[in-house]
Amino acid sequence: MRLMILFSFLMLFAAAISVNAATARIEKLPFGKTADGVEVDAYVLTNASGARVTITTYGARVVSIVVPDRLGVMGDVALGFENLAGYVEDTAYIGAVVGRYGNRIALGKFALDGKLYTLATNNAPNHLHGGIKGFDRVVWTPKSSQVNGATRLQLTFISKDGEEGYPGTLTLTVVYTWTDRNELKMQYTATTDKATVLNPTNHAYFNLAGAGQGDILGHVMRINALRFTPTTVSSIPTGQLRPVKGTPLDFNKPTAIGVRIGEPYEQLISGNGYDHNFVLNKPAGKLGLAAEVYEPTTGRVLRVLTTEPGVQFYSGNFLSGATGKDGATYPRRSGFCLEAQHYPDSPNQPTFPTTILRPGQRFSQTTIYEFSARK
Ligand code: GLA
Numbered sequence: 001m002r003l004m005i006l007f008s009f010l011m012l013f014a015a016a017i018s019v020n021a022a023t024a025r026i027e028k029l030p031f032g033k034t035a036d037g038v039e040v041d042a043y044v045l046t047n048a049s050g051a052r053v054t055i056t057t058y059g060a061r062v063v064s065i066v067v068p069d070r071l072g073v074m075g076d077v078a079l080g081f082e083n084l085a086g087y088v089e090d091t092a093y094i095g096a097v098v099g100r101y102g103n104r105i106a107l108g109k110f111a112l113d114g115k116l117y118t119l120a121t122n123n124a125p126n127h128l129h130g131g132i133k134g135f136d137r138v139v140w141t142p143k144s145s146q147v148n149g150a151t152r153l154q155l156t157f158i159s160k161d162g163e164e165g166y167p168g169t170l171t172l173t174v175v176y177t178w179t180d181r182n183e184l185k186m187q188y189t190a191t192t193d194k195a196t197v198l199n200p201t202n203h204a205y206f207n208l209a210g211a212g213q214g215d216i217l218g219h220v221m222r223i224n225a226l227r228f229t230p231t232t233v234s235s236i237p238t239g240q241l242r243p244v245k246g247t248p249l250d251f252n253k254p255t256a257i258g259v260r261i262g263e264p265y266e267q268l269i270s271g272n273g274y275d276h277n278f279v280l281n282k283p284a285g286k287l288g289l290a291a292e293v294y295e296p297t298t299g300r301v302l303r304v305l306t307t308e309p310g311v312q313f314y315s316g317n318f319l320s321g322a323t324g325k326d327g328a329t330y331p332r333r334s335g336f337c338l339e340a341q342h343y344p345d346s347p348n349q350p351t352f353p354t355t356i357l358r359p360g361q362r363f364s365q366t367t368i369y370e371f372s373a374r375k
Helices: 002-023 084-090 266-270
Strands: 025-033 039-046 052-056 062-068 074-076 109-112 114-117 142-145 151-159 171-176 183-192 220-223 225-229 275-280 288-294 300-306 308-315 337-341 363-373
Touching: 025 084, 025 142, 025 151, 039 142, 039 151, 039 171, 052 171, 062 363, 220 308, 275 288, 288 308, 288 337, 300 337
Parallel strands: none
Antiparallel strands: 025 039, 039 052, 052 062, 062 074, 109 114, 142 151, 151 171, 171 183, 183 363, 220 288, 225 275, 275 308, 288 300, 300 363, 308 337
């Protein structure tokens, strides 16, 4: 009898393990073909609990993130499109890895080692997110794998010398890892054959109540920053690091995004809402907390950790009603971004941490989006 009980117990245990092993998986799906005939795929990374992330090779974009709410109900918290066509039309960098330079370079010009470089001014009068055909609009080379139960997708892009005006052939790899703890880990590494500037980030838009489920103004935001980089009317940093204390940009105490967004503070007026780089209150290069967001109706929580010195909090001010997955629409402020990065316009700001990458150096940055739910 005792042996029987032990045997049944062992069988149950084995079944539990095999269920887990069977559910953590990676699937590849066709996603479309570019105008010049390149096949684009999407990879679905599913963890042991059934939570999943979809990433496409076009722009290394995060297409969806399906995670549980406080009752265990799964919901897609990332804005995105059904297929490649939606991304080709998109102008909001939805879910993309942006670069070479995430955010703006003033007037599309910078000097490096005494030489002046001119980039596209695709956000007049400035350069934004890598230019006309940035990393968000190219097809990356994929390699998927499963390591210690976690699913991984490695994406590589080789950006040629002179592409979009940037010097040096740059090889950039982003490894997305989706863990059983609902963490989406992004590890960027890069090398170059000539001195260049580099500031890649992920431009996912989140709505923790569910993509397409209204605006994000009720999300409660905490940003781990005592200072931010104020900007001019054309969204270029003035060079100053201004204390957030006493301004509507103080998110040290968790505050709903919508509470102060309409205040007549000069930075919110010129930014059309929140569109600012925060100086993270942690040692440079060390992985630490950037922000934590809580959505009260579903209990979902997003924590962003990064090795980067800054995070751009953007409240989706320019979203303008595109139709996304399942026919959902994405109007103004229906998603927010937390773009872990170096500060905007660093190539022209000698006091900001450097974004120069030289031959022989290896660039690395790690950012984690960690999902959970609170009762
Ligand atoms: C960044 C910029 C914004 C805007 C969005 C994309 O967050 O700072 O001004 O360009 O990307 O629309």
